[in-house]
Amino acid sequence: MILTVTLNPSVDRALEVDALVRGEVLRAGDSHIDPGGKGVNVSRALLANGVRSTAVVPAGGAEGEQLVDLLKGEGVDMVAVPIVGRTRSNITLAEPDGTVTKINEAGPVLSPAEFAEVSDAVLAAASSADWVVICGSLPPGPSVPAFAALCERLVAAGARLAVDSSGPALLAGVSAGAALVKPNREELAEAAGAELCTLGDVLDACARLRKAGAGTVLASLGADGAVLVEESGVLIGRSPVTVPRSTVGAGDALLAGFLAAGARGEAALIEGLAWGAAAVSLPGSRMPGPHDLDRTTVRVESRPDPSRPLGRD
């Protein structure tokens, strides 16, 4: 079982618009509502592919109830910890050329008592989990040291910890000795304190995270694919998408596929890239199922050219 932890989940509303014009009334085409937040998406993707997962989420207010209902509707196993604040709603505006504009709320405050309750729920469920995967932004409330303490307690309890977050929370996971981290290009650049222009820059930044305590680094690079840096070496892979529809949740699908396939080596990278590409071809933050996956288009190399420039962000 893979346990996911989303400290700041959301109800995701995606609206398709012909063009995003500031200051105008825009008429939406299709719209989708999905249960959201990065760990929630990892659980949804795993479930869609027959892999057991439980999602831990704090939930409060009408949106919290809606989130729980949406998760129940999809059959996602969950531990919902009631909170006083209102779960956030995040908006995605998707244009026909695949351009996505996202507006994420800060999210409700998690009081120290609520954070302690969520932490206890995570630690209790972690003992029967193959992985504990903490994903997404920290909500207002918990301090970075409190978050770091949760990561450290999990590692001390013998959990295999994966962290997909940004800024100080990502670094806290690295210092705690997370077995796996999954930064995207922006998060990796922030962690490394350097711009990433070439593949070589990415490899250096990944090596730095490993030196600082992370086990494996799976860096997602949008249309440039993903880089896997682990004990046994380096791999880079790509999975071209002909018609990108919504990149929201693609990183979560990549991480879910990678974990589902054993979280190491070429086979896991191929699986992750197939899931990531499939998510990009689907609307909103819909997660791919087995029929959406095409592993034949994935290309992986073991001797990446460090001078290769990355595409523009």
Ligand SMILES: Nc1ncnc2c1ncn2[C@@H]1O[C@H](COP(=O)(O)OP(=O)(O)OP(=O)(O)O)[C@@H](O)[C@H]1O
């Ligand atoms: N435009 C694209 N074309 C092809 N594949 C893509 C594209 N965008 C993303 N992907 C695939 O999805 C994976 C994850 O994308 P990205 O690096 O944007 O993750 P992310 O920023 O963590 O996403 P999110 O936070 O929305 O889940 C990439 O590694 C790649 O395999």
Ligand SMILES: O=P(O)(O)OC[C@@]1(O)O[C@H](CO)[C@@H](O)[C@@H]1O
């Ligand atoms: O604000 P965060 O926690 O960084 O990201 C939240 C979020 O954008 O991430 C998911 C896609 O990865 C969405 O379901 C959700 O709205």
